[in-house]
Amino acid sequence: MSVILTLLAALIATGACAYHRSSLRTWAIATVATTVVVGLLAGALWTTFILLVIELAIAVPLLMDGFRRKQISAPLLKMFTKVTPKLSETEQTALEAGTVGFEGELFSGKPDWHELLKQPKPELSVEEQAFMDGPVEELCGMIDDWQITHELADLPPEVWAFVKKHKFFGMIIPKQYGGLGFSALAHSAVLQKLATMSATVASTVAVPNSLGPAELLLHYGSDEQKNYYLPRLAVGEEIPCFALTGPYAGSDATSITDFGIVCKQMVDGVETLGMKLTFDKRYITLAPIATVVGLAFRLYDPEKLLGDTEDLGITLALLPRSTPGLEIGRRHFPLNIPFQNGPLHGKDVFVPLSVLIGGPHMAGHGWRMLVECLSVGRAISLPSNATGGVRAAVAATGAYARMRKQFGLSVARFEGVEEALARIGGLTYATAALSRATAAAVDRGEKPAVPSAIAKYHATEMGRAIAGDAMDVHGGKAVQLGPKNYAGRAWQGVPIAITVEGANIMTRSLMIFGQGAIRCHPYVLKEMQSLSIADYGDRLKTFDRALFGHIGFGISNAVRAFTLGITGSRIGDTAGDAYVRRYYRKLNRYSAALALCADTFMGVLGGKLKFKEKLSARLGDVLSYLYIASAMLKRYEDTGRPEADRPLLAWAFHECMWRTQMALDGAIRNFPVRPVSWLLRALVFPFGRREVPPSDRLGRRVAAIITAPGEARDRLTEWVYLTPTANNTIGRMNALLPDVIAAEPVERKFGKAQKAGQFKSHDYNGQLAEALQAGVINPAEFELLKRVRDGVAEFIAVDDFDAAELRAAVTRADRKKKLADAA
Numbered sequence: 001m002s003v004i005l006t007l008l009a010a011l012i013a014t015g016a017c018a019y020h021r022s023s024l025r026t027w028a029i030a031t032v033a034t035t036v037v038v039g040l041l042a043g044a045l046w047t048t049f050i051l052l053v054i055e056l057a058i059a060v061p062l063l064m065d066g067f068r069r070k071q072i073s074a075p076l077l078k079m080f081t082k083v084t085p086k087l088s089e090t091e092q093t094a095l096e097a098g099t100v101g102f103e104g105e106l107f108s109g110k111p112d113w114h115e116l117l118k119q120p121k122p123e124l125s126v127e128e129q130a131f132m133d134g135p136v137e138e139l140c141g142m143i144d145d146w147q148i149t150h151e152l153a154d155l156p157p158e159v160w161a162f163v164k165k166h167k168f169f170g171m172i173i174p175k176q177y178g179g180l181g182f183s184a185l186a187h188s189a190v191l192q193k194l195a196t197m198s199a200t201v202a203s204t205v206a207v208p209n210s211l212g213p214a215e216l217l218l219h220y221g222s223d224e225q226k227n228y229y230l231p232r233l234a235v236g237e238e239i240p241c242f243a244l245t246g247p248y249a250g251s252d253a254t255s256i257t258d259f260g261i262v263c264k265q266m267v268d269g270v271e272t273l274g275m276k277l278t279f280d281k282r283y284i285t286l287a288p289i290a291t292v293v294g295l296a297f298r299l300y301d302p303e304k305l306l307g308d309t310e311d312l313g314i315t316l317a318l319l320p321r322s323t324p325g326l327e328i329g330r331r332h333f334p335l336n337i338p339f340q341n342g343p344l345h346g347k348d349v350f351v352p353l354s355v356l357i358g359g360p361h362m363a364g365h366g367w368r369m370l371v372e373c374l375s376v377g378r379a380i381s382l383p384s385n386a387t388g389g390v391r392a393a394v395a396a397t398g399a400y401a402r403m404r405k406q407f408g409l410s411v412a413r414f415e416g417v418e419e420a421l422a423r424i425g426g427l428t429y430a431t432a433a434l435s436r437a438t439a440a441a442v443d444r445g446e447k448p449a450v451p452s453a454i455a456k457y458h459a460t461e462m463g464r465a466i467a468g469d470a471m472d473v474h475g476g477k478a479v480q481l482g483p484k485n486y487a488g489r490a491w492q493g494v495p496i497a498i499t500v501e502g503a504n505i506m507t508r509s510l511m512i513f514g515q516g517a518i519r520c521h522p523y524v525l526k527e528m529q530s531l532s533i534a535d536y537g538d539r540l541k542t543f544d545r546a547l548f549g550h551i552g553f554g555i556s557n558a559v560r561a562f563t564l565g566i567t568g569s570r571i572g573d574t575a576g577d578a579y580v581r582r583y584y585r586k587l588n589r590y591s592a593a594l595a596l597c598a599d600t601f602m603g604v605l606g607g608k609l610k611f612k613e614k615l616s617a618r619l620g621d622v623l624s625y626l627y628i629a630s631a632m633l634k635r636y637e638d639t640g641r642p643e644a645d646r647p648l649l650a651w652a653f654h655e656c657m658w659r660t661q662m663a664l665d666g667a668i669r670n671f672p673v674r675p676v677s678w679l680l681r682a683l684v685f686p687f688g689r690r691e692v693p694p695s696d697r698l699g700r701r702v703a704a705i706i707t708a709p710g711e712a713r714d715r716l717t718e719w720v721y722l723t724p725t726a727n728n729t730i731g732r733m734n735a736l737l738p739d740v741i742a743a744e745p746v747e748r749k750f751g752k753a754q755k756a757g758q759f760k761s762h763d764y765n766g767q768l769a770e771a772l773q774a775g776v777i778n779p780a781e782f783e784l785l786k787r788v789r790d791g792v793a794e795f796i797a798v799d800d801f802d803a804a805e806l807r808a809a810v811t812r813a814d815r816k817k818k819l820a821d822a823a
């Protein structure tokens with residue numbers, strides 16, 4: 001017994017030190033002291049002696065800096081240098097671009113929640129709010145999405161003019177250049193609101209404010225370029241596009257085959273140093289109408305006119321539309337969301353070097369320029385458009401499901417529909433928190449490379465799930481296209497959001513964890529960077545510090561993951577109110593589990609992990625869900641811990657934790673080295689998988705929130721255009737919703753009388769009049785039922801067309817004939 005007691009005491013001391021991340025010195029003192037005191041008091045002299053020998057044998061060599069470096073770190077450095085895959089220049093650039101924010105804490109295994117909660121609450125300024133209430137509201141009132149998507153395949157001229165006049169294209173351009181100089185939050189809010197009316201308008205506005213000429217000029221442009229272009233871009237006098245993608249360079253944008261050759265040519269009788277560009281680009285948004293084209297190409301200088309380097313690398317230039325030889329203007333047709341998008345080409349197009357963004361000295365720096373700017377645009381455009389879409393889905397589907405009756409009941413009352421409504425509500429809560437968190441990160445001055453990838457992937461994927469559910473709940477109403485259909489186009493456009501700015505499969509499987517693991521890990525990047533230190537002494541010293549920090553980190557995460565696992569996350573640091581305290585503890589547990597698995601996977605598989613995309617994707621999912629859950633908790637705090645939001649938060653949080661568990665379990669189960677997989681399972685899931693998806697009861701509460709007016713629903717539908725204008729069916733449906741709900745008990749009374757055969761009339765209006773006469777309903781109730789019946793009739797109606805209306809104005813045969821005639 002005394003032996004067990006002594007062993008146990010030493011083990012607990014070691015575990016406690018590891019759990020709290022104590023230093024090696026503290027661990028040595030605490031363990032030796034505990035062993036001596038408990039061992040002597042318990043009278044286990046031999047055990048105490050043996051334990052002390054083991055403890056000192058570990059502690060002493062590790063605490064002697066010189067010995068440790070020479071005997072342990074030096075051989076490991078040699079091995080590490082051999083097995084570490086050399087980062088390509090592209091990977092190195094991608095890793096160096098961007099900053100690490102709270103996602104670093106999630107990767108640490110011991111997140112500091114107070115860091116998260118002390119971040120300022122994101123809010124619109126008075127001026128930004130006025131823009132939302134003024135021009136944005138007015139623009140939404142002008143939008144007829146059917147006219148845009150079906151009749152014109154473009155924005156009408158008055159919408160183009162309005163957008164330019166009110167500087168919608170200049171949201172990211174500072175005021176000194178005539179732009180609006182908005183915060184990222186305001187930029188996001190504008191896009192969200194526009195997306196609730198038209199994906200085409202939102203995409204058109206998003207692109208000039210995302211990665212493209214304006215953003216690149218702001219960071220790298222010469223003063224002359226900035227002073228010329230930025231004021232013109234701000235007021236839409238210049239329409240920009242940015243052309244990177246081509247037939248052979250999609251996801252792997254570095255493989256562009258477009259090239260420029262530095263050369264001299266006579267221009268207006270003057271010998272001019274310039275480049276001959278040959279390019280073939282496709283999918284370029286705004287290209288058909290662009291007046292200035294941002295072009296990415298590889299620049300070569302075979303005659304060494306610029307210096308000693310022949311292959312200068314990826315380079316960025318701005319070409320005016322009038323550039324001779326630039327073929328531009330044709331359009332692609334992206335899934336019935338007809339924002340301007342098309343190809344552009346050129347062969348041996350001569351331009352002076354002054355068109356290079358930043359001037360000739362920026363030749364070859366194009367890739368770095370792109371990745372440094374990418375995260376900011378990616379954090380806003382797609383996540384905001386998706387968030388606007390899902391907020392609108394809440395407003396539309398919640399109202400429609402309540403007013404659409406089948407089998408004598410609102411379809412919202414059927415459990416099957418309720419399940420879809422719960423997903424719409426819960427995932428919208430998560431999406432809204434996620435895009436708010438990434439916009440806030442940009443406003444704090446971060447370049448959120450990993451969160452922007454998380455936001456892009458998860459906001460669009462949750463958007464995809466919600467769009468599907470919204471379609472299902474609407475049934476045929478959403479299938480029949482026409483001016484009355486407000487859901488179909490959003491659903492059609494989902495794959496566009498999935499594909500652009502980093503196609504989702506690649507974003508999930510390669511980027512989130514791939515970048516997160518190295519960038520957010522407290523030691524891996526330091527270890528890798530130490531290898532490039534020229535001086536051996538410094539290299540060894542830096543490597544030694546990072547390595548032993550890393551080992552301690554790994555042990556601590558194993559202990560934390562196991563301890564929090566066996567205690568069911570009931571202990572540990574926490575924050576927030578009593579309702580959410582347990583949520584923070586769950587996040588602590590999975591943060592430790594993620595850190596443990598990430599380290600183990602990287603340690604065992606090394607560079608091969610990069611090619612194990614299915615494992616990497618799952619660990620990326622874990623990081624993403626932890627990030628989304630943290631964003632939701634922050635939003636809950638920022639909005640004053642509203643009780644009304646708790647079902648939404650609870651649903652979304654449990655969904656996140658369940659998905660986290662399944663992703664972790666999938667990663668561990670599929671880890672190719674079986675003993676490692678077994679050990680990880682024992683540490684991470686000591687009692688198996690205990691998380692469960694949100695319960696049916698919780699789902700019912702979420703469905704109730706989104707199908708009736710209320711403060712939680714108002715927050716969920718923030719920035720949805722709900723003004724009941726003639727062009728806004730969703731707004732008018734929501735205006736009728738209180739009446740629909742007030743009418744429900746009256747309808748029950750009326751229905752009872754109907755079933756009892758009290759009415760002679762066969763039509764609804766006749767029966768209503770009889771009900772009034774018979775005193776079944778009073779005059780106010782009569783008016784209410786009539787109003788609701790008429791309103792709902794309008795909302796359940798769908799469009800029909802004359803056969804000729806559906807035929808394309810220009811057929812392929814017409815086009816062929818035109819071409820033949822021209823030839």
Ligand SMILES: Cc1cc2nc3c(=O)[nH]c(=O)nc-3n(C[C@H](O)[C@H](O)[C@H](O)COP(=O)(O)OP(=O)(O)OC[C@H]3O[C@@H](n4cnc5c(N)ncnc54)[C@H](O)[C@@H]3O)c2cc1C
Pocket residue numbers: 241242243244245249250251252282283284285286334341496499500501502503504505506507509510613
């Ligand atoms: C409507 C629209 C607008 C666009 N606007 C612009 C624009 O303005 N400017 C511009 O330059 N480009 C633009 N693009 C291009 C867009 O960025 C690319 O479509 C995107 O990068 C994907 O390239 P791809 O379509 O050729 O797909 P591919 O690269 O052929 O990819 C096919 C599939 O393979 C997956 N995949 C590829 N590599 C990997 C990997 N290593 N691991 C896992 N999966 C992988 C992808 O995720 C995808 O699912 C636009 C595209 C569209 C459709």
